[in-house]
Amino acid sequence: xxxxxxxxxxxxxxxxxxxxxxxxxxxxxxxxxxxxxxxxxxxxxxxxxxxxxxxxxxxxxxxxxxxxxxxxxxxxxxxxxxxxxxxxxxxxxxxxxxxxxxxxxxxxxxxxxxxxxxxxxxxxxxxxxxxxxxxxxxxxxxxxxxxxxxxxxxxxxxxxxxxxxxxxxxxxxxxxxxxxxxxxxxxxxxxxxxxxxxxxxxxxxxxxxxxxxxxxxxxxxxxxxxxxxxxxxxxxxxxxxxxxxxxxxxxxxxxxxxxxxxxxxxxxxxxxxxxxxxxxxxxxxxxxxxxxxxxxxxxxxxxxxxxx
Amino acid sequence: xxxxxxxxxxxxxxxxxxxxxxxxxxxxxxxxxxxxxxxxxxxxxxxxxxxxxxxxxxxxxxxxxxxxxxxxxxxxxxxxxxxxxxxxxxxxxxxxxxxxxxxxxxxxxxxxxxxxxxxxxxxxxxxxxxxxxxxxxxxxxxxxxxxxxxxxxxxxxxxxxxxxxxxxxxxxxxxxxxxxxxxxxxxxxxxxxxxxxxxxxxxxxxxxxxxxxxxxxxxxxxxxxxxxxxxxxxxxxxxxxxxxxxxxxxxxxxxxxxxxxxxxxxxxxxxxxxxxxxxxxxxxxxxxxxxxxxxxxxxxxxxxxxxx
Numbered sequence: 272x273x274x275x276x277x278x279x280x281x282x283x284x285x286x287x288x289x290x291x292x293x294x295x296x297x298x299x300x301x302x303x304x305x306x307x308x309x310x311x312x313x314x315x316x317x318x319x320x321x322x323x324x325x326x327x328x329x330x331x332x333x334x335x336x337x338x339x340x341x342x343x344x345x346x347x348x349x350x351x352x353x354x355x356x357x358x359x360x361x362x363x364x365x366x367x368x369x370x371x372x373x374x375x376x377x378x379x380x381x382x383x384x385x386x387x388x389x390x391x392x393x394x395x396x397x398x399x400x401x402x403x404x405x406x407x408x409x410x411x412x413x414x415x416x417x418x419x420x421x422x423x424x425x426x427x428x429x430x431x432x433x434x435x436x437x438x439x440x441x442x443x444x445x446x447x448x449x450x451x452x453x454x455x456x457x458x459x460x461x462x463x464x465x466x467x468x469x470x471x472x473x474x475x476x477x478x479x480x481x482x483x484x485x486x487x488x489x490x491x492x493x494x495x496x497x498x499x500x501x502x503x504x505x506x507x508x509x510x511x512x513x514x515x516x517x518x519x520x521x522x523x524x525x526x527x528x529x530x531x532x533x534x535x536x537x538x539x540x541x542x543x544x545x546x547x548x549x550x551x552x553x554x555x556x557x558x559x560x561x562x563x564x565x566x567x568x569x570x571x572x573x574x575x576x577x578x579x
Numbered sequence: 580x581x582x583x584x585x586x587x588x589x590x591x592x593x594x595x596x597x598x599x600x601x602x603x604x605x606x607x608x609x610x611x612x613x614x615x616x617x618x619x620x621x622x623x624x625x626x627x628x629x630x631x632x633x634x635x636x637x638x639x640x641x642x643x644x645x646x647x648x649x650x651x652x653x654x655x656x657x658x659x660x661x662x663x664x665x666x667x668x669x670x671x672x673x674x675x676x677x678x679x680x681x682x683x684x685x686x687x688x689x690x691x692x693x694x695x696x697x698x699x700x701x702x703x704x705x706x707x708x709x710x711x712x713x714x715x716x717x718x719x720x721x722x723x724x725x726x727x728x729x730x731x732x733x734x735x736x737x738x739x740x741x742x743x744x745x746x747x748x749x750x751x752x753x754x755x756x757x758x759x760x761x762x763x764x765x766x767x768x769x770x771x772x773x774x775x776x777x778x779x780x781x782x783x784x785x786x787x788x789x790x791x792x793x794x795x796x797x798x799x800x801x802x803x804x805x806x807x808x809x810x811x812x813x814x815x816x817x818x819x820x821x822x823x824x825x826x827x828x829x830x831x832x833x834x835x836x837x838x839x840x841x842x843x844x845x846x847x848x849x850x851x852x853x854x855x856x857x858x859x860x861x862x863x864x865x866x867x868x869x870x871x872x873x874x875x876x877x878x879x880x881x882x883x884x885x886x887x
Contacts (some may be wrong), residue, residue, distance in 0.1 A: 285621065310618055310619065310622075310652040336652055340652045344618040365680075372677050376673040377643050377723065
């Protein structure tokens with residue numbers, strides 16, 4: 272199965288040192304979600320040869336320009352490339368006003384259904400309920416309305432041990448066993464625990480966009496395999512992080528440690544830092560499984576841990 | 580003297596084949612004007628090592644996204660880089676609404692004066708009256724309100740032939756001679772035509788953004804040294820050019836020929852064309868001094884003609 276995240280941008284506020292503004296692409300079993308869409312995201316999709324019209328959902332965490340200014344251009348290019356499939360767009364209510372104002376000025380009429388889902392970032396909410404995956408919001412603390420996104424698989428079914436199955440067991444029996452129920456067949460009880468193996472673990476990816484250090488996040492991140500958490504500054508600008516509602520790399524790592532996630536991705540780097548090794552080193556002092564979320568890299572949600 | 584144009588983008592509608600969306604930088608004697616600002620323009624300024632805060636004027640020809648979607652990000656980055664100097668922004672009135680809607684959503688307050696000059700593209704108008712340079716609008720025909728921009732030097736003064744000057748001629752006499760007047764000095768008439776050489780020619784650059792073929796433009800382009808004219812399509816898509824209010828390369832060249840400009844720059848290429856040689860060849864069949872306006876190239880307004 273595929274559940275992975277490709278980084279399209281890692282710079283905060285403005286581009287620099289070859290780093291683009293925030294955007295990530297989540298591929299869950301060929302369902303494509305774009306998270307945030309900084310200026311230049313469509314250029315990055317071209318660069319990494321991602322066909323833009325396979326994206327079905329775009330999630331915008333908040334309305335600071337570095338997280339969404341690439342959206343109008345991308346929506347327009349999707350149209351120019353002949354899109355007819357609906358696109359689901361999630362974001363703060365004002366995003367709809369912004370797009371409407373722009374489309375009106377350019378006399379643009381979308382030829383594909385653009386379905387806007389306004390987000391209220393003050394409360395966690397389920398925003399996508401797929402067959403095997405849910406996406407929920409994670410309220411963040413960033414001075415303006417802002418939320419992260421939690422992608423979590425629904426519980427998998429138990430796995431049948433095929434060799435033990437009576438050949439004439441009807442499909443309804445198999446379904447019941449997979450769902451965890453015992454089944455009576457020809458007078459004999461087939462115990463679920465004997466006939467099946469435990470389900471594969473549910474995987475989860477959490478994207479914590481711009482936020483100050485917040486332990487309120489921790490309970491929502493329990494069971495997360497891969498956590499992206501912004502790490503705008505190293506220790507030298509900890510005061511600036513506090514002032515601007517951002518986090519240091521060390522604080523991001525502390526959230527990862529407290530929540531017990533498996534791996535941490537650090538991103539949203541200030542252009543102050545050409546060299547990101549202080550960011551990585553300071554995070555690893557707190558949480559060994561920390562990585563830099565650099566443009567063009569793809570991370571499997573259940574990827575291997577690095578040797579500690 | 581310096582009067583030159585640097586191309587920051589040459590693609591129409593969407594980026595492709597390494598070509599960015601429309602933007603150009605005009606340097607007239609270290610006065611910097613940005614013309615149009617497609618998505619990714621701030622990336623291009625970084626790439627070509629142009630310090631963004633030396634730009635004093637931004638001119639937006641019309642509100643199709645490929646000509647202005649890089650503006651909000653650039654304005655914001657100018658602020659992040661500590662700008663305090665005023666910035667003069669010229670564009671259709673709705674541009675102000677678009678920016679206001681975005682700034683409100685992101686709680687952005689500009690720390691430098693952003694002076695917005697609304698344009699009415701239906702009539703040619705003087706929009707900048709500098710000491711030695713004027714900028715005027717050129718009404719274009721593009722389906723939505725759209726104008727080009729004409730940069731024209733003011734007339735230069737005549738050049739004094741220093742060897743002929745009486746050493747005791749007061750400064751007022753020199754100023755009068757330069758202005759074309761004869762001067763009486765110690766009972767003798769100093770004839771302007773004897774004492775001076777003709778002024779340097781006034782140079783002019785014209786930027787014709789998106790437009791269908793229009794001979795109405797021709798009289799306004801007389802005396803232009805360097806003409807940029809969009810050339811979205813080659814002959815194979817002439818019908819599409821007509822339909823979308825764009826021009827073919829051949830039509831751009833025809834405008835250059837009729838106006839008698841010295842050189843022509845072709846740009847705003849459809850992403851249909853990976854190879855631009857048909858665009859260039861077809862233009863040169865009509866007007867030999869045609870060139871492709873490719874990213875990163877700088878063209879002097881009075882640059883050398885190529886051998887014909």
